[in-house]
Amino acid sequence: MFYRETGQFKTNYADDMAVFPILQDRLGIALILAVAFVLIPLTGSNFLLSSVMIPFLVFSLASIGLNILTGYTGLISLGTGAFMGVGAYACYKLTTLFPEVNIVVWIVASGFFSSLVGVLFGLPSLRIKGFYLAVATLAAQFFLQWCFTRIPWLYNYNTSGAIEVGQRTLFGIDVTGPKASLEARYMVLLTLVTVLTWVASNLMHGRIGRSFMAVRDMDIAAELMGIDLLKTKLLAFAVSSFYAGVAGAAMMFLWYGGGEANDAFNINQSFLILFMVIIGGLGSMIGSFFGAAFISMLPTMLKFGLPALGIPLAGATAEHLTYILVGALIIFFLIVEPHGLARLWQIGKQKLRMWPFPY
Amino acid sequence: MDILFKVLIDPFLQMGAMPDLFVQTIWDGFVTGVLYALIALGFVLIFKASGVFNFAQGIMVVFAGLTLVGLYEMGLPAPLAVLVTLGVMFVLAVAIERVVLRPLVNQPDIILFMATFGITYFLIGLGELIFGGNPKQMITDQLFLPRGAIEVKMLGGFVQFQKIDIAAAVIAVVMIVALAVFFQKTRIGRALRAVADSHKAALSVGISLNQIWVIVWFTAGIVALVTGIMWGARSDVSFGLQVIALKALPVLILGGFTSVPGAIVGGLIIGIGEKLGEFYWGPLVGGGIESWLAYCIALGFLLFRPQGLFGDKIIERI
Amino acid sequence: MSATDHSIRKGEVLLAVDQVSLSFGGVKAITDVSFDIRKGEIRAIIGPNGAGKTSMLNVINGFYHPQQGRITFKGQTRSKMRPSVAASQGIARTFQNVALFKGMSTLDNIMSGRTLKMNSNFFWQCLRHGPAMAEEIRHREFVEDIIDFLEIQAIRKVPVGKLPYGLQKRVELGRALAMEPDLLLLDEPMAGMNLEEKEDMSRFIIDVNTQYGTTIALIEHDMGVVMDLSDRVVVLEYGRKLADGTPDEVKADQNVIDAYLGVAH
Numbered sequence: 036m037f038y039r040e041t042g043q044f045k046t047n048y049a050d051d052m053a054v055f056p057i058l059q060d061r062l063g064i065a066l067i068l069a070v071a072f073v074l075i076p077l078t079g080s081n082f083l084l085s086s087v088m089i090p091f092l093v094f095s096l097a098s099i100g101l102n103i104l105t106g107y108t109g110l111i112s113l114g115t116g117a118f119m120g121v122g123a124y125a126c127y128k129l130t131t132l133f134p135e136v137n138i139v140v141w142i143v144a145s146g147f148f149s150s151l152v153g154v155l156f157g158l159p160s161l162r163i164k165g166f167y168l169a170v171a172t173l174a175a176q177f178f179l180q181w182c183f184t185r186i187p188w189l190y191n192y193n194t195s196g197a198i199e200v201g202q203r204t205l206f207g208i209d210v211t212g213p214k215a216s217l218e219a220r221y222m223v224l225l226t227l228v229t230v231l232t233w234v235a236s237n238l239m240h241g242r243i244g245r246s247f248m249a250v251r252d253m254d255i256a257a258e259l260m261g262i263d264l265l266k267t268k269l270l271a272f273a274v275s276s277f278y279a280g281v282a283g284a285a286m287m288f289l290w291y292g293g294g295e296a297n298d299a300f301n302i303n304q305s306f307l308i309l310f311m312v313i314i315g316g317l318g319s320m321i322g323s324f325f326g327a328a329f330i331s332m333l334p335t336m337l338k339f340g341l342p343a344l345g346i347p348l349a350g351a352t353a354e355h356l357t358y359i360l361v362g363a364l365i366i367f368f369l370i371v372e373p374h375g376l377a378r379l380w381q382i383g384k385q386k387l388r389m390w391p392f393p394y
Numbered sequence: 395m396d397i398l399f400k401v402l403i404d405p406f407l408q409m410g411a412m413p414d415l416f417v418q419t420i421w422d423g424f425v426t427g428v429l430y431a432l433i434a435l436g437f438v439l440i441f442k443a444s445g446v447f448n449f450a451q452g453i454m455v456v457f458a459g460l461t462l463v464g465l466y467e468m469g470l471p472a473p474l475a476v477l478v479t480l481g482v483m484f485v486l487a488v489a490i491e492r493v494v495l496r497p498l499v500n501q502p503d504i505i506l507f508m509a510t511f512g513i514t515y516f517l518i519g520l521g522e523l524i525f526g527g528n529p530k531q532m533i534t535d536q537l538f539l540p541r542g543a544i545e546v547k548m549l550g551g552f553v554q555f556q557k558i559d560i561a562a563a564v565i566a567v568v569m570i571v572a573l574a575v576f577f578q579k580t581r582i583g584r585a586l587r588a589v590a591d592s593h594k595a596a597l598s599v600g601i602s603l604n605q606i607w608v609i610v611w612f613t614a615g616i617v618a619l620v621t622g623i624m625w626g627a628r629s630d631v632s633f634g635l636q637v638i639a640l641k642a643l644p645v646l647i648l649g650g651f652t653s654v655p656g657a658i659v660g661g662l663i664i665g666i667g668e669k670l671g672e673f674y675w676g677p678l679v680g681g682g683i684e685s686w687l688a689y690c691i692a693l694g695f696l697l698f699r700p701q702g703l704f705g706d707k708i709i710e711r712i
Numbered sequence: 713m714s715a716t717d718h719s720i721r722k723g724e725v726l727l728a729v730d731q732v733s734l735s736f737g738g739v740k741a742i743t744d745v746s747f748d749i750r751k752g753e754i755r756a757i758i759g760p761n762g763a764g765k766t767s768m769l770n771v772i773n774g775f776y777h778p779q780q781g782r783i784t785f786k787g788q789t790r791s792k793m794r795p796s797v798a799a800s801q802g803i804a805r806t807f808q809n810v811a812l813f814k815g816m817s818t819l820d821n822i823m824s825g826r827t828l829k830m831n832s833n834f835f836w837q838c839l840r841h842g843p844a845m846a847e848e849i850r851h852r853e854f855v856e857d858i859i860d861f862l863e864i865q866a867i868r869k870v871p872v873g874k875l876p877y878g879l880q881k882r883v884e885l886g887r888a889l890a891m892e893p894d895l896l897l898l899d900e901p902m903a904g905m906n907l908e909e910k911e912d913m914s915r916f917i918i919d920v921n922t923q924y925g926t927t928i929a930l931i932e933h934d935m936g937v938v939m940d941l942s943d944r945v946v947v948l949e950y951g952r953k954l955a956d957g958t959p960d961e962v963k964a965d966q967n968v969i970d971a972y973l974g975v976a977h
Contacts, residue, residue, distance in 0.1 A: 048852045049845065111504065159693060162700045166447050166507070166651070170643045171696060174689030185680050237840035241848060242832070245816070245824045252813035259773055260891065261799030261828040302637070306511065313508045318815065355527075358519025365512035370497040373505045 040388070054236055071225055076218045084217040086335055092221075092228045093286045094331045098311040098323035099235050100278025105309070106317035107239060108271035109251030110160055114172035115279050115308045117179035120300030121149040122280025123287040124189045127198045131191055138203035138211055139223060142284040149280020150273040152179070157272030161265045176302055184297060197295040200288050211288045220289045227285060231278065236320050238274065247271055248318070314368050316377025325376035333361060405674035417553050419673045420666055425559040425628075427665020428566045432621040433642035434649065434657035435570070436614040441651045442590040443610040444495065446506045450513040452639020454615060457517045458483060459622025459631040463533060464525035472536035476619075483615030491607045499603075518633055529634070532626030539627055562624040569620060570658065573613070577654075582609060590652070641668075644692030649703055656703050664688045723751035725784075726927050727772065727895055732781030734767055734951075741767040742778070742951045749895065754921055755929045756942035756959075760971065764951040765931045766808055769897045772929075773805055774798035786894070800828055804893035806884045808900045808931075814873035818883050821872055822858060825890030826851040858886045862916060878909040885916060889924075896920070898930040902937060910934065914941060939963065947971070 043058055045051040055061045075088060101115050125148035129141040156175040163171055183189060190196055202212030209215040210223050238244055246267050249257035258264050283300065291299060307330060315326020337357050372379050409416040433451055440448040461482050465475040494509050535541065540557035577583040588596040589606050597603060625635065645664050649656025668691075672684045727749040734742040742764045749755045757765050770776040772783060774793035782789050785801060804825075813821050830851060836844035859865055862882050867875060872883055881901060888896055901917065902910045914937060920926050932938050938945060939959040947954040947968050955965040962968055 048849045048856075052848060052852065159697055163696050164700075165503070167647055167696060167700070170647050170689070171693050173640065173643060174686060174693045177686035177689055181682060181686050185682060234838045237838055241837050241840055241844060242827060242830045243834070243837050245820055246827055248816050248820070249813050249824045249827075252815050253811050255775070255795075256807065256811035256813070257824075258795045259775060259799060259805060260825060260887070261796045262824075263796045302640070310508070310511065313504070317504075352523065355519045355523040358515050359523065360519075362512045362514065362516030362519060365515065366494055366509050369501075369505055369509050369512065370494075373498070373501050 052240070054240060068229070071229075072222075076221060081217055084221050087332060089217075089221055089224060089290050090331045091328055092224045093282055093290050094308065094311060094327035095324050096228055096231060096285065097279055097282035097308045098315060098327045099232060099320065100275045100282060101308050102312045102315075102317065102319070102323045103235065103239070103247070103278065104271050104275035105312055106319065106322075107244060107251060108247040108268065108275075109254075110157075110268060110271060111166065111169040111309075112172040112275070113169050113302070113305050113309065114156065114175035114179070116300045116302060116304035117176040118149050118153055118276045118279035119283025119286060119304065120179060120183055121152045121276075122146055122283035123198060123300065124183060125149065125280065126284035126288060127191070127200075128189065130201070130203065134201070134203075137205060138288065139205055139227070142227070142288060143281060145284040146277035146280040149276045149283070153272040153276025153279070154269050157269050157276075160268045160272065173302075176305055180297065180301060183300065184295075195295070198287050198293050200291075200293040203288075211292070213292065224285055224289045227281065231281065232320065235274075235278070239320065243270065251318075310365060314365065314375055316375025316380075319375065319377035321380065322375050322377030325380065329376065330361075333357075333364070400678055401675065408674060414548060414553050417548065419669050421553065421555065421559075423666030423669030424662060425556075425562060425665070426669060427662040428563050429621060429625055429628075429661075430641050430645045430665055431658045431661025432566055432569075432617060432624070433639055434645040434661055435573070435654065436617040436621070437642055437646060438649075438652060438654055438657045439573075439610055439614045439617065443586050444506075444589070444607050445503065445593075446495070446510060447503065447651075448614070449507060449510040450517060451614065451618065452636050452642060453514045453517045453633075454483075454486075454618040455622045455625065455639060456631065456633055456635045457486075457521050457622075458615065458619035459532065459626040460521050460525050460530065462619065462623065463530045463626070463631055466533050466536065467530075472533055475533075479619055480616065483619060484612050487608050487611035487615055490611055491604055495607055496604060514636075518636075522633065527633070529630040529632035530626075532623060532631055539623075556628075558624075558627045562628075565620060565624065569617065570654070573617075574654065576613075582606075586610065641688050644688040647692040648695055653703070659703060664691060667691050723753070725749070726751045726786065727929075728784040729768070729772070730782045730784065732768075732771055732778045732783070734764075734771055734776055734778045740951055742771065742948075744781075745948065745951070745953045746781075747946045747953065747956055749927060749929055750944075751927055752921075752925055753927060753943040754917070754941055755927075756938045756945045757929060757931045757948065758933070758935075758938055758945060759948035759954070762950075763948040765948055766899055767951075768948065769805060769899055769929070769931065772798075772895075773803045773897060799891065802892075802894035803897065804888040804891040804895075805897035806881070806888050806899060806901060808903065810877070810880045810884055812872045812880055812884055812887070815871065817869050817871055818864060818875070818886075819855065819859075819868050821883055822855045822886045822890045823851065825887040826855065828891065855886075855890055858889050861889075861919070862886050878905055881905070881909075881913065882916070885913075885920075889920065889926075892924075893926060896926050896928045898928060898932075900931050900933065902932060902934060910937060917941060 040057045040059075043056075045056065050056065055064060075083070079088065097115060097119060100118075101112060104110050104112050122145045125145035126138075126141050129145060130136075130138055133141075152175075156172060159171050160168055184196065187196075190198060193199055200211050202209060202214060204210060205219075205223065208219050210219050239247070246257065246262045247270075249260070249262055250264060250267050250271075254264060257267075286299060287294060311326030311330045312323060313326070314329055315324070316322025334357050337360060338353060368376075433455060436454065437448055437451045440446055440451070458479060462475055462479045465478055466472055470478060490513060494513060495506075498506055498509055539561055542557055544555045544557065544560075545552045546555065577586060585596070585601045585606055586609070588599070588601055589603065593603060596606075622631065625631075629635075641664065642661075645657060645660040647660075648663055649658070649660030668684055668688050671687045676683045725748045728746075729748065730746050732742055732745050733740070745764075745768065757768060759765055767776060771778050774795040774797065777792045783793075784790075785798075785803070788801075813824065816824070830847055832844040832847045836842050840848075859868060862885065864879065864882055864886065867879060867883075872880055875883065885898070885901065888898075898917070902913050905913065917928060917930070918941065921928055930938075930942070932941075942959060944957060945959055945962045946956045947962060947965075949971045954971055955962050955968045957965070
């Protein structure tokens with residue numbers, strides 16, 4: 036009843052081409068942004084910020100990146116974790132070499148380094164397709180991971196072999212390092228995610244997004260229409276890796292506050308982000324958020340949810356059960372809706388539009 | 395110049411200077427390659443018959459090995475434990491067909507691929523929940539597998555052949571021959587090949603897809619058990635093997651996803667190439683290149699032959 | 713159309729195929745075929761199944777590279793060319809098995825045909841404002857004209873994967889038209905259609921030819937349609953050229969009659 040576009044006529048093409056053509060959608064987005072920017076930082080507990088929101092936002096960014104590559108362009112990558120790592124290490128090097136430049140600038144700039152590496156490993160994509168490409172991206176994953184641990188220059192010859200996040204400020208407020216408040220880190224991250232989501236959405240709604248999807252749906256036809264396959268695929272790798280890189284830098288500097296590559300940027304991380312993209316919905320922006328929310332919050336929910344239901348959990352057993360449940364849920368969701376949570380969302384919206392009639 | 399010498403000439407001089415060491419490295423690579431090939435083989439079986447890129451094959455290896463050792467530790471005699479493990483693998487095949495494959499039939503490949511990720515996670519959790527997460531010792535003696543090593547004097551030195559490695563190679567050969575006969579000569583084998591070519595056409599001539607899938611996944615389960623025993627005997631049985639099991643993927647790239655001979659040759663190339671690379675070139679860059687060398691060999695190879703070692707040249711039609 | 717019409721409309725040569733041979737391994741798909749397509753005409757390529765018609769189109773737009781022979785398009789001769797380059801020179805096509813972008817809407821499919829004409833830079837694309845938006849609107853207007861022309865307004869925002877076959881063919885024609893081609897290659901535009909849909913499609917083809925002046929080369933099995941639509945016909949059999957001429961000439965050709973009706977050996 037409330038979700039209806041009846042009576043909302045478009046009188047020019049610009050209105051019709053808006054990302055959210057329906058008034059109710061625009062209101063919804065405004066509400067979500069208001070909650071995220073105002074309500075959560077003001078009232079959210081430390082637990083909500085540190086264990087729920089910050090991981091969710093970091094993973095959303097990485098999911099959007101992988102979704103651009105896999106969902107929109109149809110190129111499967113199992114190297115997202117490594118590309119995130121490139122971003123994190125680039126950011127670390129940049130901020131140690133030029134500490135006076137603002138850290139937020141470096142977090143964004145590190146995405147470009149990740150882009151470069153992504154393009155390099157994307158080069159084979161012209162000749163290799165499908166699962167073969169997926170395996171090829173594993174080369175990136177393992178090679179880069181090896182670099183992270185074997186090239187001491189990358190971690191500034193720290194004896195720990197890990198990234199150590201120093202204290203950096205923005206407008207005089209600590210945003211990284213041990214003294215930075217959760218709220219400050221959250222706000223910086225949220226701003227980054229909001230802006231970058233907007234940019235990704237813009238790209239995907241225009242010429243570039245269309246050529247990505249054309250390559251995904253029918254690469255031969257796309258080529259016969261004048262879309263240069265190599266350029267398009269490399270651009271997809273560049274954009275995707277940029278997002279992964281920023282996500283990786285944000286993960287290290289705004290979430291973990293330092294750490295080692297083999298923990299943060301390993302193959303499991305790559306798989307996890309692929310899960311998010313597929314469970315959320317391939318080729319859907321909002322799906323990336325759904326997937327990130329689902330997968331990043333699942334272990335937390337199980338950890339605190341199961342004891343609440345009266346199922347007592349010891350540490351190791353909890354971990355094993357989480358594995359089983361994650362596995363089972365992945366299969367369950369694939370069976371219920373192979374097109375992901377985003378499709379469920381669409382079906383829900385369609386039902387709302389028709390309500391109270393069934394169809 | 396110095397670096398060129400170290401990369402291009404020095405390793406070969408080393409090989410010539412100590413040929414016994416060279417033979418030893420090749421042998422080690424060969425055995426590793428056989429084990430990669432066995433994992434790849436299980437994968438190829440499933441891919442051929444159901445078009446599923448079965449990411450869980452590596453985990454099935456660990457799971458089978460873990461079940462075997464776990465059952466033995468629970469007090470079952472070794473031969474019985476093997477039988478029960480086979481039973482478990484059969485139940486697993488039926489369950490996967492019922493719960494995962496059947497509802498997902500006709501979905502895009504990537505969805506089925508992701509479903510096998512789900513299976514992977516599920517099996518890791520289940521295995522650790524039942525048998526614990528600690529590495530276990532394979533029950534080598536109880537399965538009448540040989541221990542110890544033969545030292546052969548050759549090329550001015552000694553080369554060590556572990557008996558278990560020789561056994562692994564022999565068993566692998568026997569199993570591959572058996573599978574080949576099974577595929578080529580039996581009625582079920584013919585049905586399998588028909589399903590591999592086209593699901594719809596196979597259905598239309600009265601082949602039961604569900605039955606075929608159970609058989610294939612069970613066969614892959616048997617291969618997994620054998621691989622698990624062999625691998626477990628060389629190191630130990632733990633889920634740490636899963637990362638190594640990923641090495642089957644570059645093997646598949648080399649050999650092609652649907653070729654059994656390809657899986658074997660690819661496995662040997664990767665196994666030997668990786669050991670030689672690590673031993674002779676690894677020290678130049680600080681070692682540990684084993685973790686990615688296989689992928690880079692495969693990647694370089696793909697650029698020149700995208701269809702794999704034994705694939706036909708792809709003609710794109712429109 | 714009468715025979716006199718045909719001779720009037722023959723213009724200069726737009727595309728010439730000169731002694732082209734193509735083989736896959738040992739299989740010869742095309743052997744030593746030459747013909748030309750003139751500006752403004754509708755040129756049909758006919759022949760039995762496996763005659764090499766689709767391979768011929770693939771050669772023309774650069775998807776297959778012939779082992780021998782030359783292609784001259786707009787006065788430029790080439791033997792090898794990437795498909796995307798052929799597209800940028802003004803060759804568009806539709807496919808025998810509909811090759812639409814299934815995950816995209818009708819509108820996006822046709823818009824993607826405008827890709828080559830769009831050039832706003834990456835920065836503005838990121839913002840989707842200024843030049844990028846202006847360009848997007850400009851091309852949307854062009855695409856809306858095509859949508860009106862093909863009478864597919866109602867399915868503008870429907871994902872093409874959900875459309876019936878006849879409409880998919882129409883959308884595919886729209887996508888090719890959006891490229892504003894000089895030469896439009898149609899590979900069996902009416903395959904699998906009922907009579908009514910064939911009539912619609914014939915009307916669109918003639919309208920494209922007369923309104924936009926687009927040169928068209930088409931492959932079709934329905935002889936009635938071919939004879940009515942085309943100015944000149946080339947007949948292929950087993951990869952060789954059998955006959956070439958106006959529909960009436962071809963119809964009377966003994967070789968063609970033998971190929972289609974069979975001949976007692």
